[in-house]
Amino acid sequence: MDKSNPPTLFVIGNQQGVKDWKDYAIDLTDTAIAKELNTDAYNLYDESGKLVSIGYCYECYGIIANPDLIEQAGHTMDEIKNFDGLKAVAEDIHARAAELGFDAFSSSDMDDSSSWRFTGHLANLEYFYEERDAGGWTECPSSLTGKYMENYKNLYDLIINNSLTAPTDLATGGHDAENEFKTGAAAFFVNGSWEYAAVSETVKNATMIPYYCGVEGEEKAGLNCGTENCWAVNSKVSEADQQATIDFMVWLVSDPDASAAMVEQLGIMPYKNAVESTNGFLNDAAKYTADGCYVMDWATNYQPNVDEYRAALVSALNAYNADQSDANWDLVKTAFVDGWATQYAAANAA
Amino acid sequence: MKQQTLHGEKVRKTVMSVVLSVICIIYVLPVLTVVINSFKLNTYVKTDTFALPIGDMWAGFQNFIKGMTFGNYPFYKSALYTLIITVLSTALILLFCSMAAWYIARVNSVFCKVVYYLCVFSMVVPFQMVMFTLSKTADRLQLNTPWTIPVVYLGFGAGLAIFMFVGFAKSIPIEIEEAASIDGCGPLRTYFKVVFPMLKPTMISVGILEIMWVWNDYLLPSLVLDINEFRTIPIHIQYLKGSYGTVDLGATMALIFLSIIPVIIFYLICQKYIIKGVAAGAVKG
Amino acid sequence: MQSILETNEALAAEAAEAPSAEATVRESLEAKAKAARERDLKGYKPPRRSLFKNPLRRWGWLFLGPVVAAFIIGFVWPFIQGIYLSFCSFRTTSDAQLLPAKGENLFGNYIKAVTDPSFLHSFWYTALFAIVSLIMINVLAFTVAYALTQGVKGSNLFRTVFFMPNLIGGIVLGYIWSMIFDGILSYYGTSILMETKFGFWGLIILMCWQQIGYMMIIYIAGLQAVPEDMMEAAKIDGATKTQTLFRVVIPNVMPSITICTFLSLTNGFKLFDQNLALTGGLPFIIQSDGSTIKTTEMLALNIYNTFYGSNVAAQGTAQAKAVLFFILVAALGLIQLAYTRKREVQQ
Incomplete structure (x- = not known):
C-alpha cells in the first residue's frame, strides 16, 4: 500500500483484512456502487459501521436435490420447506430405496477429501444461528454455546441414516458421492455451487435447498452464501481517482458485456443490473434472497485452528457413525463446542 | 540309517520350499x-477390493488416463520432478562427498576431524529436529525448486555419504596417489584419474542408498518445495487424499501402480548392488 | 558400525580384484610407485610424504568447500538454530525471542512439551510399537534367513521377493495397506480408522512386510559367516539341529542380531511416513475440554502436528519436543555404538 504507484482498487476479503487495512479504504456507504448492490450480505463493515469493502461475487452451499427423482418417488419439492418436510421425503425414499432404485442421500464420507462437507459446511448452520442470536460476529468468538447442536444432529442423522452407504462404512471414504448423485443413485447431495457444472451434465433440473434443520422460522432460510472476494477503494489516492474507480466498478457490474464476462468468470454478482448467472445453484441462492429469505453467511470461516478443530470433529463423528449412542454424540458436542474454545485459546495464546 | 537321514533331509527341504513359496505369494x-484394482472401476475398489477386475468391474485403462490429471496436478510433472531431484541430488552427493571424503582421509587437520565427526553426528539426528529451521533456511536461500533442492539433500545427506566414503578411502593404498603426484598430477587430476575410479564400489552403494532415500522422501520436499507448483510422487499421492472432491480410488491405484513400476524395474536390474548397498548403509537405517 | 567397516573392507577387496581399465591404470601406477621405492633404496632422496600432502591441503576449498557449505545450510545451522529456538517464543525464525526476555521460564517450552498429554501418549505408543515391531521383525527375519541358508531350492528368488517391499516409499506403502485393511475390515462393518488396536497392528503388519527383507539380508550375511568347522564339530558331537541352532549358530550371529535390534528400534521410533499415510493419528480421544489425543499418533508425527497444526503459538513447544526426540534417538544410537564396541573388545 505504500508503493509509489498504489492501486486504487484492492481486495479486503475478511474481518482480519478489515482490521489490518481499514485505514486505507474509503467508506463506500451510499456510493454509486453500493446502490447497485442487491444485498448487503457480502459487505464488510468495521466496528464503527464504515462500509470498508463490498462483495463482487459469492459462492453458496446447501443440499443439492434432484427434483425428478423426488417426483418419481411421489413427492414434490414444495413439500420440502422445513426440516419436517425434508425428513418425511428423505425417510420415505430411503425406506423404499430398493423398490425405487435410488436412495435419499449420497454417501457422506469422512476421509479428508469429503469430511469438510460436514465439519465445515454443515457445521455452519450451528454457527450461523448462534451468530444471528449474538447479533452478528465481527471476529472469532472465544467460545460457543452449542445452542443449535440439536439442529446439527437432526440434519446430520438424517443424512447418514438415509443414505446409500451404511454409517459404519464412512470413515475411510472411497465412495464417489458426486457420481452417486450424477448417475441418479441418490436424490440429495450435500455440497456447493462449484458442483453445478459437473452435476448439471446429467441432472438438468438439479436445484439447491437450504440446510433445513428444525430451527424456528427456517421456512425463510436461504442458502449458505459467502465470499472472500470483496472490493475496497484506496483512501490514499486523489478524490478524482476514487471517483473514477467507483465509476469503473459500476460499469463492471452493470454493463451487459462487462458483467457477462465477469459472471462467466466468477459465477454470480450480487448487483441489480448484472446479467444473470448460468450457475443454477447461484441462481437458486439469488432467488431465495429475492424472496426475502435470510442468507446464512459463512460463520464457518471463523473456525479457530481449523485443521486441528476439524480433525477432532471427524474423529468424534467417526465414533458416532459406528455407534449412534448418546455418549458418542456427547463427544461430538465436546469436540464441536469445547474444541472451539480450546482451539481459540491455543490460537490466541501469547 | 544314513539313507533315512538323507531322505528326512529331502522331505524337510521340500516342506520348507513349500512354506517359503506360500509366504512368497502372501508377500506379493x-x-x-x-x-x-488399478484396472477396476472406481466404485468396486471399495466394495470388492480383492476381486479380479472382470465383467462389470473391468475399467480398462480408464483409471490410468484419469490418473494422469487426477488431483488437479499432472502426474507426468511429479514423475519428472521426482526424477530431476533424485538424479541431481545423487550426482551432487556422489561427486562432492567423495571429494570431501578423500580430502578428509588424506589431510590430517583439525578442521577435517571436526567436519568428519559432525557428519557422523548428523547421522543420529532425526529429521524432525531440524525440519522447521531447515525449511525456513531453504526458503530464504531460494532452495525451494526442484533444481535447487538438491543442495539441501547434499547438506542433510552428507553425513552418511562422507562416513562411507572416508571408511573406504582410508583403505586405498596411498602409494598409488603418491606415484601419480610424482608423475606431476595435481590433486584434482589425481582425484579424477586415480581415486574416483577406485571409489566406484562405494559410489554404487552410496548412490543406491541416496536414490532410494530421495525418490521416496516425503517430508523434506513437502516442507521445502512450493506444493502448488512442484509435487514429487510421494507428495502427489499424499495430497490426493486431502484434495477437495471425491477421491477416485481406481485412479489412485493406477497412479500407485505407475509409481511402483520404475522402482521394481530399478530393483530387478540393480538387485545385486541394491542388496549390498542397503546392507552397507545398515548403520544409518 | 561393525557391519559397515566389514562391508567397506569387502568392497575394497572387491575393487582390488576387479580386472578392469582402472586396474590397469593402477598397475602402471603401482609399478611407478615401486620404482620410486627402489630409487629410494639406492640412496635417492624421495619427496617426503608431507610434500605430497601440502599441495592437497591447499585445495581444501575445492574438495571440502561445497560439502561444508551445503552441510552448514542443510544441517549445522538448522541444528543450532533449532536448539536456540527451543528456548524461544517465535512465529517465524526471524522474530524469535528468548523466553526469559518475555518474563517466562527459560525451559517453558520443555515444560509444556513434557506436560502435553498428547506428547506423552505418543511417546508410550511409539515405545510400545518399537518394541513389538522389534520382536516381530527380528524373529521373522531370522527365521526366514535361517531357512534360506539351508540350501533350499529357489533361495535367490525368495530373497528377491522378500526384499522388494523395502524399496517402496512409506507414503505409498501406507496407501496400499490402508486399502487392503479396509477391504478386509469393511466386511465387519468397520475400518482401520475406527479403533486404536487396528491402527497399531496394521502398522506392525505393514512394517513387518517392509522390514523383514532388509533384516533378512543382514542375518543371511551373519549366518554365512558362521565358521564351517564349528558346524562340523557340532555335527560330529551328535548335536541336534535345535542344539546347533542355539549353541552354535545364534552365539555366532550375535553381532548381526545386535545391529538388527537397534536398527528396528530406531526405525520404530523415527517412523513417520507410514504412520501419516496409514491412520494419520485416527481415532482420537476427545477430552472433556475439547482437546484431543490422537491415539495412533507416533512421536515424529506428534512433533509435526505440533509445528504445523495451524497453531503458531505452539511452535516453541514443537521445537522443544523435537530436541527431546533427538536426544532420545541419539541416545539409542550411542548405546548401540557402545554395545557393539564392547562386544568387539570381548571377542
Whole structure:
C-alpha cells in the first residue's frame, strides 16, 4: 500500500483484512456502487459501521436435490420447506430405496477429501444461528454455546441414516458421492455451487435447498452464501481517482458485456443490473434472497485452528457413525463446542 | 540309517520350499492387489477390493488416463520432478562427498576431524529436529525448486555419504596417489584419474542408498518445495487424499501402480548392488 | 558400525580384484610407485610424504568447500538454530525471542512439551510399537534367513521377493495397506480408522512386510559367516539341529542380531511416513475440554502436528519436543555404538 504507484482498487476479503487495512479504504456507504448492490450480505463493515469493502461475487452451499427423482418417488419439492418436510421425503425414499432404485442421500464420507462437507459446511448452520442470536460476529468468538447442536444432529442423522452407504462404512471414504448423485443413485447431495457444472451434465433440473434443520422460522432460510472476494477503494489516492474507480466498478457490474464476462468468470454478482448467472445453484441462492429469505453467511470461516478443530470433529463423528449412542454424540458436542474454545485459546495464546 | 537321514533331509527341504513359496505369494499379494484394482472401476475398489477386475468391474485403462490429471496436478510433472531431484541430488552427493571424503582421509587437520565427526553426528539426528529451521533456511536461500533442492539433500545427506566414503578411502593404498603426484598430477587430476575410479564400489552403494532415500522422501520436499507448483510422487499421492472432491480410488491405484513400476524395474536390474548397498548403509537405517 | 567397516573392507577387496581399465591404470601406477621405492633404496632422496600432502591441503576449498557449505545450510545451522529456538517464543525464525526476555521460564517450552498429554501418549505408543515391531521383525527375519541358508531350492528368488517391499516409499506403502485393511475390515462393518488396536497392528503388519527383507539380508550375511568347522564339530558331537541352532549358530550371529535390534528400534521410533499415510493419528480421544489425543499418533508425527497444526503459538513447544526426540534417538544410537564396541573388545 505504500508503493509509489498504489492501486486504487484492492481486495479486503475478511474481518482480519478489515482490521489490518481499514485505514486505507474509503467508506463506500451510499456510493454509486453500493446502490447497485442487491444485498448487503457480502459487505464488510468495521466496528464503527464504515462500509470498508463490498462483495463482487459469492459462492453458496446447501443440499443439492434432484427434483425428478423426488417426483418419481411421489413427492414434490414444495413439500420440502422445513426440516419436517425434508425428513418425511428423505425417510420415505430411503425406506423404499430398493423398490425405487435410488436412495435419499449420497454417501457422506469422512476421509479428508469429503469430511469438510460436514465439519465445515454443515457445521455452519450451528454457527450461523448462534451468530444471528449474538447479533452478528465481527471476529472469532472465544467460545460457543452449542445452542443449535440439536439442529446439527437432526440434519446430520438424517443424512447418514438415509443414505446409500451404511454409517459404519464412512470413515475411510472411497465412495464417489458426486457420481452417486450424477448417475441418479441418490436424490440429495450435500455440497456447493462449484458442483453445478459437473452435476448439471446429467441432472438438468438439479436445484439447491437450504440446510433445513428444525430451527424456528427456517421456512425463510436461504442458502449458505459467502465470499472472500470483496472490493475496497484506496483512501490514499486523489478524490478524482476514487471517483473514477467507483465509476469503473459500476460499469463492471452493470454493463451487459462487462458483467457477462465477469459472471462467466466468477459465477454470480450480487448487483441489480448484472446479467444473470448460468450457475443454477447461484441462481437458486439469488432467488431465495429475492424472496426475502435470510442468507446464512459463512460463520464457518471463523473456525479457530481449523485443521486441528476439524480433525477432532471427524474423529468424534467417526465414533458416532459406528455407534449412534448418546455418549458418542456427547463427544461430538465436546469436540464441536469445547474444541472451539480450546482451539481459540491455543490460537490466541501469547 | 544314513539313507533315512538323507531322505528326512529331502522331505524337510521340500516342506520348507513349500512354506517359503506360500509366504512368497502372501508377500506379493499387496502389490498384486494394487495392480488388479488399478484396472477396476472406481466404485468396486471399495466394495470388492480383492476381486479380479472382470465383467462389470473391468475399467480398462480408464483409471490410468484419469490418473494422469487426477488431483488437479499432472502426474507426468511429479514423475519428472521426482526424477530431476533424485538424479541431481545423487550426482551432487556422489561427486562432492567423495571429494570431501578423500580430502578428509588424506589431510590430517583439525578442521577435517571436526567436519568428519559432525557428519557422523548428523547421522543420529532425526529429521524432525531440524525440519522447521531447515525449511525456513531453504526458503530464504531460494532452495525451494526442484533444481535447487538438491543442495539441501547434499547438506542433510552428507553425513552418511562422507562416513562411507572416508571408511573406504582410508583403505586405498596411498602409494598409488603418491606415484601419480610424482608423475606431476595435481590433486584434482589425481582425484579424477586415480581415486574416483577406485571409489566406484562405494559410489554404487552410496548412490543406491541416496536414490532410494530421495525418490521416496516425503517430508523434506513437502516442507521445502512450493506444493502448488512442484509435487514429487510421494507428495502427489499424499495430497490426493486431502484434495477437495471425491477421491477416485481406481485412479489412485493406477497412479500407485505407475509409481511402483520404475522402482521394481530399478530393483530387478540393480538387485545385486541394491542388496549390498542397503546392507552397507545398515548403520544409518 | 561393525557391519559397515566389514562391508567397506569387502568392497575394497572387491575393487582390488576387479580386472578392469582402472586396474590397469593402477598397475602402471603401482609399478611407478615401486620404482620410486627402489630409487629410494639406492640412496635417492624421495619427496617426503608431507610434500605430497601440502599441495592437497591447499585445495581444501575445492574438495571440502561445497560439502561444508551445503552441510552448514542443510544441517549445522538448522541444528543450532533449532536448539536456540527451543528456548524461544517465535512465529517465524526471524522474530524469535528468548523466553526469559518475555518474563517466562527459560525451559517453558520443555515444560509444556513434557506436560502435553498428547506428547506423552505418543511417546508410550511409539515405545510400545518399537518394541513389538522389534520382536516381530527380528524373529521373522531370522527365521526366514535361517531357512534360506539351508540350501533350499529357489533361495535367490525368495530373497528377491522378500526384499522388494523395502524399496517402496512409506507414503505409498501406507496407501496400499490402508486399502487392503479396509477391504478386509469393511466386511465387519468397520475400518482401520475406527479403533486404536487396528491402527497399531496394521502398522506392525505393514512394517513387518517392509522390514523383514532388509533384516533378512543382514542375518543371511551373519549366518554365512558362521565358521564351517564349528558346524562340523557340532555335527560330529551328535548335536541336534535345535542344539546347533542355539549353541552354535545364534552365539555366532550375535553381532548381526545386535545391529538388527537397534536398527528396528530406531526405525520404530523415527517412523513417520507410514504412520501419516496409514491412520494419520485416527481415532482420537476427545477430552472433556475439547482437546484431543490422537491415539495412533507416533512421536515424529506428534512433533509435526505440533509445528504445523495451524497453531503458531505452539511452535516453541514443537521445537522443544523435537530436541527431546533427538536426544532420545541419539541416545539409542550411542548405546548401540557402545554395545557393539564392547562386544568387539570381548571377542
